[in-house]
Amino acid sequence: GSKVTNKFEGTWRLFKLLVPLDQDPGKDFLDISDALLQQIAKVLKFPVASLLPREAFSVVRKSFDARKRVKEPKFVHTVDVDVERLISLQPRTRDFISRLEPKVGLVEHMQDRKDCGDLISIVRDYKETAVKGENGHSILSGELHQIKVSRKPKIAVVGGGPSGLFATLVLAELGADVTLIERGQPVEKRGRDIGALVVRRILELESNFCFGEGGAGTWSDGKLVTRIGRNTGSVLAIMRTLVHFGAPEQILIDGKPHLGTDRLVPLLRNFRRHLQDLGVTIKFGTRVDDIVIKDGHAQGVTVSESADKLRLRSQKMEYDAVVLAVGHSARDIYQMLLSHNVELIPKDFAVGLRIEHPQELINSIQYSELASEVARGRGKVPVADYKVANYIEKEDLRESYDPMVANRSCYSFCMCPGGQVVLTSTDPSEMCINGMSFSRRASRWANAALVVTVTMKDFEALNYYGPLAGVEFQREFERKAAMMGGGNFIVPVQTATDFLNKLSGSSLPPSSYRLGVKAANLHQLFPDHITEALQNSLAKFDNELPGFICKEALLHGVETRTSSPIQIPRDILSYESTSVKGLYPVGEGAGYAGGIVSAAVDGMHAGFAVAKQLSLFHGDL
Ligand code: FAD
Structure with a gap:
């Protein structure tokens, strides 16, 4: 039978609330304007809009609609109603809520609204409850979950694009010893290299529009639209994390959010500082040339560093797991994988x-x-x-x-x-x-x-x-x-x-x-x-x-580089390569994402999957 829901609990979500362009205050995306309040009152059938408490409502989406077919250009809003708050602030709304009925695409009742914080608070909450549940200590006492393994697992994340950054963030927050290896340069130096390309035609082979901190999408439009569903918990967690690192809150609401290069660069700097504070070693100008594979297990990587255009001697580094988040322009990596008989499927x-x-x-x-x-x-x-x-x-x-x-x-x-x-x-x-x-x-x-x-x-x-x-x-x-x-x-x-x-x-x-x-x-x-x-x-x-x-x-x-021409098969749950144990192909280059947000989501999931394999995480993905 259908679930019995209590209309006075949770959230009512109201869709398609239209405010004509000339009535939009145009200042703050988060504002409940007078005109919007009128629309809310209309849906609730509440007679006096001005008696509705603005604090009970929050805008969750706002987009502009000026299609030719619509007569008047307007903003289209989705608004959440915190019912308990609404009734406590304005008891007369109770009767109106009791008459409210769900209607597909217009009104929806969410008993437990799927809401989440940024990734950092999600992981910290998890650790706190996990530690408390196991031995009654708060995380603040310093006894972390990872005490179960004899030493911190050492993980190499190859590639500092959205997928690599988010995998690193999850793993580092969960207590792994992570090294982030990026062939390109940090955003400050990368910006100068891109300047030299645009002004003096000098193409740095390892630091350009595709390679470097932040990955391919850093000198981009920074569109944050994705086909994987704006309201899913995963996408929300990514968006909130971007806000945590300096993106404007508007991206949470805008129907077509975008950042632009000037916002991405400082955001990435904050991201980097956070990772470094967690103890992540970040190696820029360091290219992974090979993966060390023994008995079908990835055991580390061979890297070569660059300094003043010189490639220094190659060096072998040992890890318990290798996350491969190299994007789809790292053609040398595809070639290298092929030489190890790693299965690659054209896509x-x-x-x-x-x-x-x-x-x-x-x-x-x-x-x-x-x-x-x-x-x-x-x-x-x-x-x-x-x-x-x-x-x-x-x-x-x-x-x-x-x-x-x-x-x-x-x-x-x-x-x-x-x-x-x-x-x-x-x-x-x-x-x-x-x-x-x-x-x-x-x-x-x-x-x-x-x-x-x-x-x-x-x-x-x-x-x-x-x-x-x-x-x-x-x-x-x-x-x-x-x-x-x-x-x-x-x-x-x-x-x-x-x-x-x-x-x-x-x-x-x-x-x-x-x-x-x-x-x-x-x-x-x-x-x-x-x-x-x-x-x-x-x-x-x-x-x-x-x-x-x-x-x-x-x-x-x-x-030509719209998405990856290849997929690197991996296990659906563990994200581990089907060819090599301990190797985790993620993001766009591995054929599992297309765009900044979906790459970030894939990296985040991969981070949890790897942590699960290494016993740093026992929750559900
Ligand atoms: P990438 O971002 O490609 O990151 C891979 C990283 O790995 C790179 O930094 C690279 O230097 C590093 N790497 C590669 N090989 C090695 C190696 N051997 N050793 C060490 N490091 C290595 N998407 C959107 O959603 N919105 C947009 O507006 C948008 N605009 C774009 C504009 C431009 C100019 C470009 C190029 C792309 C744009 N994209 C956009 C696509 C988006 O950038 C990618 O989908 C996304 O960055 C993929 O993330 P990723 O982490 O999988 O890979």
Whole structure:
């Protein structure tokens, strides 16, 4: 039978509370404005909004809706009602609560609202109860849970991106002796290296847009959206931890939260200090070249350090477990794993081009007359973004039906409003790009990847077979793009209209890319079926976003590293590699995440899983 719930306990969650743009105070995301209080009163059917105590309500989500189909632009809120508090502060609401009924998508009753603190407090609470439960001591007495093992387990976490950082945090909080090994540099030095790349064309092979503290997403737009569910406990714990390290609380509520590089850098510095205070050894400029494997067990790593561009002697270091959180640009690591017969499975991903428009154009496509209110990120109306997707059906192709083109998805990816196109190559002979932005998203440009899914069929069509087929496939187009650009990190570009008409020669609109662009026949970069899929979809996107194809729309090549081309199989519960004991492949590079938040969640889960194996953690994941 259905669970009997007490309406006067827990939380009622109210969805889709609409406040018109002109009635939004626009100051604080956490505010219960007068207009919002009116909406709450309406749902509760409470006659006098002003008699409702604001303290009983909290905004859990706020997003802006200015779609063409809606008549009036507005903010859409989700609000939680603390029922006991509400009734104690305003007893007259009791009758109204008693009449409140759950309605799908509008009102929900949560007897035990899933709420959690940041990861640090979660782990500390766990330790406190675990210690208390076992021997009656508080954690403050200094007797930690780990007293059970004869010595602290020694763990190497390889890679300081979101997955590696969160795995390190969990393990260190649970009392392990963790060494975080990162081939790149700390954010301060990495910032200078990226500056040298953008200004003087010097690509540091180990410290760039992909490698270094914070991982690939540090010089990025810092979008914190994820497909794994905003309200899950895991995502909330990650978001709260980011707030703990300095992210604005707004990210907990904003429907499309993002940080921007300027906020990520100080956040990562705070993260680092916290880990160091916990006793974590952090080795920057240290690359893992090999894993020491004996009798099927990972027993340590071989590293080489870099100093002043020199690679110093390699050194062997012993560990009880190795967490591999290297991201998907560490191609040398895939090769190394293969040499140890670690199973690697090629996986589908997507490739394509990055399109850039003037941000004002995207604002006007999305907002019409409201566009003038955007005021480059300073007003209430957020800088416009977009998300488009197209599934190519057989019928779409009409006269030119090609089975290689049909049944593919093409979609926009990693859209950066008010951002810039950046170079994410890790090797000068290869060219690949991505997008980044600062927190205010105030640049004149809007860019997004337009990518098409590719599978083993595509790799084999170019004679790439085996576990690294996808990597070879990526590399082929990165090299081709580098050649089309003519070297020196110059990006090959083509106007969207020329790309559609397979033409060249139109005059180029400006680009945000700092190292220069060169006109090229991007329609000849990919195999025909990929180009056709992009062309077919571009035309559809223009129907959805009229004006998307225009003379200012500039395609940049090439976008290849959308997600990992490989998965490293691991046990579903222990996260241990199915090929090597004591090795834990995590994050995007291992094929278990795509994006900052999902990588962080995977790292966090892996941290608990490893701790469980090493008897540092006895709870449920
Ligand atoms: P990574 O972040 O790639 O971290 C891996 C780390 O391992 C790196 O720091 C690397 O230096 C280190 N490493 C690799 N090999 C070795 C080795 N042999 N020894 C030691 N260390 C090693 N995602 C979003 O969700 N939102 C965004 O807005 C967004 N924008 C992006 C913009 C750019 C420019 C880029 C490049 C990516 C962006 N992404 C974004 C994707 C996001 O950055 C990744 O999904 C995420 O960082 C993956 O996390 P990870 O920890 O699995 O791997």
